[in-house]
Amino acid sequence: MDENELRDALHTTMTLSHEPPPMDSAVAVGAGRRAVRRRAMLASAGTAAALVAVTVGAVLPGRGLFGGGAPQNVAGQPMPLSTSAGAVPAPTPTAPGDVTKPVWPTDGSGQPQQDATARSGLRYEQGKRLLDQLLAVVPAGYSTPTGSTAEGIPLQSHQAAVEEPAWAYEASAAIRRAGGTGRLLVEVHTPGNKLSSEPCALARAFWGMGGTCQVEQVGDKRVGVVVKSGGDDRFSQWAAYRYADGTVVYVAQARTDSNAEQTATPLAKVPLTVPQLAGLAVDSRFHLS
Amino acid sequence: MSERDAAFAEYFAARSGAMRATAYLLCGDWHRAEDLVQVAFTKLYLHWNRVSRHEALDPYTRQVLIRAFIDEGRWGWWRRERTQEAPIEALAAPEPTEDRVLLLRALAEVPPRQRAVLVLRYWQDLSVEATAATLGCSAGTVKSQAARGLDTLRALVAPSVNAE
Numbered sequence: 001m002d003e004n005e006l007r008d009a010l011h012t013t014m015t016l017s018h019e020p021p022p023m024d025s026a027v028a029v030g031a032g033r034r035a036v037r038r039r040a041m042l043a044s045a046g047t048a049a050a051l052v053a054v055t056v057g058a059v060l061p062g063r064g065l066f067g068g069g070a071p072q073n074v075a076g077q078p079m080p081l082s083t084s085a086g087a088v089p090a091p092t093p094t095a096p097g098d099v100t101k102p103v104w105p106t107d108g109s110g111q112p113q114q115d116a117t118a119r120s121g122l123r124y125e126q127g128k129r130l131l132d133q134l135l136a137v138v139p140a141g142y143s144t145p146t147g148s149t150a151e152g153i154p155l156q157s158h159q160a161a162v163e164e165p166a167w168a169y170e171a172s173a174a175i176r177r178a179g180g181t182g183r184l185l186v187e188v189h190t191p192g193n194k195l196s197s198e199p200c201a202l203a204r205a206f207w208g209m210g211g212t213c214q215v216e217q218v219g220d221k222r223v224g225v226v227v228k229s230g231g232d233d234r235f236s237q238w239a240a241y242r243y244a245d246g247t248v249v250y251v252a253q254a255r256t257d258s259n260a261e262q263t264a265t266p267l268a269k270v271p272l273t274v275p276q277l278a279g280l281a282v283d284s285r286f287h288l289s
Numbered sequence: 290m291s292e293r294d295a296a297f298a299e300y301f302a303a304r305s306g307a308m309r310a311t312a313y314l315l316c317g318d319w320h321r322a323e324d325l326v327q328v329a330f331t332k333l334y335l336h337w338n339r340v341s342r343h344e345a346l347d348p349y350t351r352q353v354l355i356r357a358f359i360d361e362g363r364w365g366w367w368r369r370e371r372t373q374e375a376p377i378e379a380l381a382a383p384e385p386t387e388d389r390v391l392l393l394r395a396l397a398e399v400p401p402r403q404r405a406v407l408v409l410r411y412w413q414d415l416s417v418e419a420t421a422a423t424l425g426c427s428a429g430t431v432k433s434q435a436a437r438g439l440d441t442l443r444a445l446v447a448p449s450v451n452a453e
Binding site (some may be wrong): 001002003009010013020023025026028031032033039207258 | 335338410412
């Protein structure tokens with residue numbers, strides 16, 4: 001059997017198969033809604049153990065991001081599908097050629113992670129600290145609400161996820177002022193990532209959002225800043241900087257509290273100017289290892 | 290129904306059948322195929338607002354589906370929320386054809402990762418690069434896994450054919 005014969009055989013097999021009736025979209029929507037509620041409930045419960053037990057994605061190893069896994073921490077949102085790296089965390093094979101039994105890095109428990117996301121240990125703590133650092137740079141005059149959005153998305157979150165061979169950290173915090181709620185997010189990719197070295201290519205790669213980019217000079221550093229999104233309204237603006245050691249930092253701001261359909265009243269304007277946004281991208285507090 | 294739910298439902302109606310067929314070739318069982326599809330789409334629903342670019346929907350959903358399938362071996366078979374209330378056996382017509390069963394049985398003998406490569410490359414007609422991206426491995430690994438998978442299939446199918 002060669003490639004063409006297998007291709008023909010697969011198509012013949014499916015042609016001869018009698019498929020069951022189409023799956024019900026309404027039931028799928030219901031399952032999705034329940035998953036959202038579970039995530040919200042678990043986030044509010046604040047126990048990683050509960051998350052491990054119930055979250056739908058818990059059995060999945062990939063990113064997702066990014067991709068797969070149960071890519072959120074207790075108070076965390078899932079990592080975006082289209083991460084800047086464009087890469088899904090890949091499990092490490094146990095042995096050459098044995099790619100069917102992936103093994104994740106060891107968690108703080110001494111056991112392998114159940115997926116790409118660290119739920120304890122040094123990486124988890126680093127993600128947690130990233131949120132603290134993000135909260136520390138919120139501009140004066142803004143409060144930092146906690147809790148969840150109308151759709152159950154946590155207003156503050158953090159995550160550490162392996163993106164073989166690098167790690168990606170993400171922290172997000174809602175910010176509120178004069179009845180409006182927006183959001184700041186920082187995402188850090190450790191050395192070993194495959195992101196671009198060119199400032200604007202790097203910036204436009206963020207979550208695959210593209211947009212209109214300009215280069216900002218911050219001291220001797222060149223920072224790519226997308227000042228206008230390319231039709232993707234998840235964030236209003238974001239800055240990207242790649243350190244000489246390969247570490248990449250993204251800082252993003254949005255006028256809304258989440259990417260959900262139902263958001264609180266948005267901020268009247270984004271909280272940071274373009275130079276301020278670029279300055280945060282080179283802030284040493286976000287230069288994680 | 291919200292705009293998000295309507296868009297999700299529309300995408301589900303359009304693509305769940307194709308995803309289920311892929312899952313069926315991977316696992317050889319309609320129940321399991323539907324569960325894998327449900328896992329993938331539930332995860333998609335959770336990420337819907339971040340996967341708003343529609344060209345990303347298929348790759349993302351396919352990736353979650355494949356990874357859920359591969360991961361079954363590690364985590365055991367978990368019963369998921371079903372989108373089909375009635376038993377599938379009662380709804381699907383009987384379908385015994387020797388060649389079809391032979392191929393499905395042979396596929397079932399191929400290691401999951403190799404099987405995924407074969408299905409992605411020769412059923413979904415994905416390129417080597419797209420297959421590698423879906424599985425989170427290198428193009429070289431895809432090529433070697435495809436070759437090994439074909440070798441395995443050839444060895445499994447040949448004796449039956451020769452015996453006829």
